[in-house]
Amino acid sequence: MIRLNAMPMDFAPRRKILSHLPAYPSEPEMSEFESAFLCGALKTFRPQKILEIGVASGGTTAIILQTLEDIGAPYEMHSIDVAPNFWRNPKYPTGFLATLAKEKFFGNLRGTHKFHLGTILPQVIDEIGGVDFVILDTTHMLPGELLDFIAVLPYMPEGALVVLHDVSLHQFTNCEKADATGILFGAVTAEKFLNFQPDECVFRYPNIAALRVNKQTAANIENVFLSLILRWDYFPDEQIKIYRQLYRRFYSDALCEIFQEAVDMNGLHIWAAQQNRG
Numbered sequence: 001m002i003r004l005n006a007m008p009m010d011f012a013p014r015r016k017i018l019s020h021l022p023a024y025p026s027e028p029e030m031s032e033f034e035s036a037f038l039c040g041a042l043k044t045f046r047p048q049k050i051l052e053i054g055v056a057s058g059g060t061t062a063i064i065l066q067t068l069e070d071i072g073a074p075y076e077m078h079s080i081d082v083a084p085n086f087w088r089n090p091k092y093p094t095g096f097l098a099t100l101a102k103e104k105f106f107g108n109l110r111g112t113h114k115f116h117l118g119t120i121l122p123q124v125i126d127e128i129g130g131v132d133f134v135i136l137d138t139t140h141m142l143p144g145e146l147l148d149f150i151a152v153l154p155y156m157p158e159g160a161l162v163v164l165h166d167v168s169l170h171q172f173t174n175c176e177k178a179d180a181t182g183i184l185f186g187a188v189t190a191e192k193f194l195n196f197q198p199d200e201c202v203f204r205y206p207n208i209a210a211l212r213v214n215k216q217t218a219a220n221i222e223n224v225f226l227s228l229i230l231r232w233d234y235f236p237d238e239q240i241k242i243y244r245q246l247y248r249r250f251y252s253d254a255l256c257e258i259f260q261e262a263v264d265m266n267g268l269h270i271w272a273a274q275q276n277r278g
């Protein structure tokens, strides 16, 4: 089911925390509208355990923490990024804006927040445990976010919310390959939230969306596995076996075979493309 324009928007947390942080070009990597959708979702669903996947400077991490502090209830938040250093400027550690906010602005948090840097979701999800709110914002190119959604689903109860960023990024100039989150949003069975953007924006269709896990989400997960049969844009060689190990614990042999076919076909294409370039 699609819920159009049903998510309350909250612009306040971003304005509040960013006024205390040094401005860094293009950070956070969400527009004001997108941050307001995320903050509105947090305030509406009031999660206890929040998982952010894809941190970059940590501007959005700081905005999420501000929202959780405003809610005023205890919380546990985890932020994962594969890169120990900020991808735009490796002089800074990943998440540096959130670290600054924690040290200089928040003081004692009402909840806890932990970074897991230089790692991927299947390596830390058992340590983190079940989560009821996920923000997924990583590569945007296939296989990208599909791998992490499949990995985190067994750790989410019914009613958990997943916010997906960049669900229409592939419509922007020079971003044609950035369709992983859009594909994921289409393939998943769930209650889906989309708030259209104001008329002055280039598109009304937003670049952020949310889905709420229900009984059908796991029952229909084969649609997400089958989406991995699409042509990948990169091949995460070292990571594949780590995802595969986790999938084998939670998914049927048939789904694991589909995954292996997707890996084999895409590995071959990407190998062939490399040979042609060489």
Ligand SMILES: C[S@@+](CC[C@H](N)C(=O)[O-])C[C@H]1O[C@@H](n2cnc3c(N)ncnc32)[C@H](O)[C@@H]1O
Residues within 6 Å of the ligand: 027, 028, 029, 030, 053, 054, 055, 056, 057, 058, 059, 060, 080, 081, 082, 083, 087, 094, 119, 120, 121, 137, 138, 139
């Ligand atoms: C688009 S940026 C995140 C922007 C951030 N959410 C914000 O709103 O400012 C993507 C980040 O995802 C990280 N990333 C890419 N693949 C990842 C993966 N498989 N697991 C965790 N992080 C990943 C990159 O290192 C990068 O820092």
